[in-house]
Every structure is written in structure tokens, then in C-alpha cells.
Amino acid sequence: LTNVTEAKAIKVPTLPDAQTVTSVTHWTDRLFSFRVTRPASLRFRSGEFVMIGLMGDPHPETGKVKPLLRAYSIASPSWDEELEFYSIKVQDGPLTSKLQHIRPGDEIILRPKPVGTLVHDALLPGKRLWFFATGTGFAPFASLLREPQTYEDYDEIVITHTCREAGELTYGAELIESLKADELLNEVIGDGFWKKIKYYPTTTREESAKKGRITDLMRSGEAFADLEVPALSPDTDRAMICGNLAFNLELKEMLEGYGLVEGANSNPQHYVVEKAFLD
Numbered sequence: 001l002t003n004v005t006e007a008k009a010i011k012v013p014t015l016p017d018a019q020t021v022t023s024v025t026h027w028t029d030r031l032f033s034f035r036v037t038r039p040a041s042l043r044f045r046s047g048e049f050v051m052i053g054l055m056g057d058p059h060p061e062t063g064k065v066k067p068l069l070r071a072y073s074i075a076s077p078s079w080d081e082e083l084e085f086y087s088i089k090v091q092d093g094p095l096t097s098k099l100q101h102i103r104p105g106d107e108i109i110l111r112p113k114p115v116g117t118l119v120h121d122a123l124l125p126g127k128r129l130w131f132f133a134t135g136t137g138f139a140p141f142a143s144l145l146r147e148p149q150t151y152e153d154y155d156e157i158v159i160t161h162t163c164r165e166a167g168e169l170t171y172g173a174e175l176i177e178s179l180k181a182d183e184l185l186n187e188v189i190g191d192g193f194w195k196k197i198k199y200y201p202t203t204t205r206e207e208s209a210k211k212g213r214i215t216d217l218m219r220s221g222e223a224f225a226d227l228e229v230p231a232l233s234p235d236t237d238r239a240m241i242c243g244n245l246a247f248n249l250e251l252k253e254m255l256e257g258y259g260l261v262e263g264a265n266s267n268p269q270h271y272v273v274e275k276a277f278l279d
């Protein structure tokens with residue numbers, strides 16, 4: 001009996017809610033994505049976020065370690081057998097200064113309680129769905145773009161992504177390109193891929209195919225002309241916003257100006273907003 005107790009006592013403690021990293025991709029010196037195992041019991045709606053992180057450093061006096069957690073949008077769709085995340089690397093960021101060094105086989109903490117407002121349930125039916133992202137705000141849309149319901153519910157999806165530099169667009173651009181090769185999604189997207197999916201990447205601090213903030217390009221009408229769609233209307237358009245704070249506020253005001261009303265899980269309306277992860 002003594003032996004049994006001892007065996008239990010010396011069992012190597014593992015992280016609470018640990019999941020194993022399966023792959024890591026570095027996109028730029030400021031951005032990376034990674035995939036982890038998915039707990040069998042975890043159900044979520046595409047577009048939701050969870051708390052993930054690592055154990056922090058030991059407290060200098062007590063030696064106690066606490067988990068260091070942040071809210072991360074799940075970038076993979078609800079049907080995927082793994083979970084994907086898209087993250088910024090902040091050199092003095094409490095979490096991402098460490099998280100950027102993870103490798104396949106390492107463990108991270110994942111609290112399996114998904115929540116969020118960037119979900120289909122928070123929007124009324126419509127014809128055209130807009131995804132407005134800056135930087136890592138693309139993550140929830142990486143999930144929703146791989147969710148068949150997105151194409152079943154809407155005739156057209158418009159994805160705008162504003163970043164400082166062109167390299168920061170690669171994750172999103174490759175993801176959208178990969179949709180074409182996805183058999184499951186192709187069945188629902190059907191013919192005319194680029195008619196149904198309109199991708200509008202822009203950069204603000206480096207030359208690219210389209211320079212400027214999406215907000216300015218909408219105000220001038222240039223974005224609508226380029227996309228060959230009318231300005232947003234509450235009769236036809238639905239929108240999800242995920243970017244930095246200033247962007248979210250500015251775009252919210254613009255959408256309200258077009259007559260769209262903010263929705264929530266408990267009160268579906270025309271648009272929803274969430275902050276992109278910044279650390």
C-alpha cells in the first residue's frame with residue numbers, strides 16, 4: 001500500500017488542461033500560427049475563442065507558478081480534428097515572448113470553454129457577409145471561411161484584411177487559396193469561386209496591390225468600386241469585425257452610419273465586433 005501511495009505522489013505533474021503542439025509555422029518575424037491536439041470533449045462554434053497559454057515563471061519569493069493565459073480565436077473550423085491558432089510575437093509580451101518558441105511535441109494550456117460573438121448565430125439572415133480584419137484579427141475568419149455554413153447562409157463573402165506590410169497578408173492569402181482545393185467546401189461553394197468569395201487585402205506602410213486603410217477606401221467609395229458591390233445596407237449585408245481597438249471603433253461607427261445594428265448571441269442583428277489578440 002505504501003508503494004502505491006508513493007507511486008502516486010511522485011507522478012510527474014503535467015500541465016492542467018494540457019494539449020500537445022502538432023505543428024508551427026512562422027509567417028514573418030512578427031506572426032506565427034500553430035496547431036495543437038483537440039480535447040475530445042471540446043465543441044465550439046466557428047469564430048469563437050478560448051483561453052490558451054503556458055505556465056508563467058516561478059514567483060521570485062514563493063516559487064509558485066501560475067498559468068499565463070490569453071484569449072485566442074480558434075482559427076480552425078468546428079469540424080477540424082485539431083485546433084489552429086494565429087498569433088502575433090511581441091518581444092516583451094508576457095505570453096508571446098515565450099509562446100513564439102513552441103515546437104511540435106511541446107504542451108500548451110487550453111481551457112476548454114469556447115465563447116465569442118463572431119458566430120453565425122449572432123447575425124440575422126442576409127445576402128452578403130463581410131469579414132473586416134486587421135493583423136491577427138484574421139484568425140476567427142480563418143475558422144469561418146472553412147465552415148460550410150458560411151457558404152450555405154450567404155450568396156457572397158467579402159473578406160477585407162488591412163495590415164502594415166505585405167508579408168503579414170500571407171497567412172490569410174494562402175488560407176483563402178487553400179479553400180479552392182478543399183473538396184468538402186467546394187461542394188457548398190460550387191462554381192464561380194471568386195464570384196462568391198471576394199478577397200480585398202490592403203497594406204498601409206508598404207506598397208502592395210492595394211494601399212490604404214479599408215476604412216478610408218470605403219469612405220472614398222474606392223473599395224466598393226474595386227469589389228463591384230454596393231455600399232453596405234441593413235437589407236442585404238451582414239458584417240463581422242475583428243481588429244485593433246481604433247479600427248473596431250471606427251468601423252463600428254461607419255457600419256452604424258450605413259444603418260447596420262450591432263448584434264449578440266442573445267440578440268442577432270446586422271454586425272458583430274471582437275478585439276484582435278495583441279498580448
Ligand code: A2P
Nearest residue numbers: 134135162163164204205213215244246247250
Ligand atoms: P496604419 O499603418 O495606418 O496605422 P496594428 O499593427 O497597429 O494593429 O495595425 C494593423 C493595421 O490596421 C495597420 O495597417 C493599420 O494602419 C490599420 N489601422 C489601425 N488603426 C486603424 C483605423 N482606425 N482604421 C483603419 N485601419 C486602421
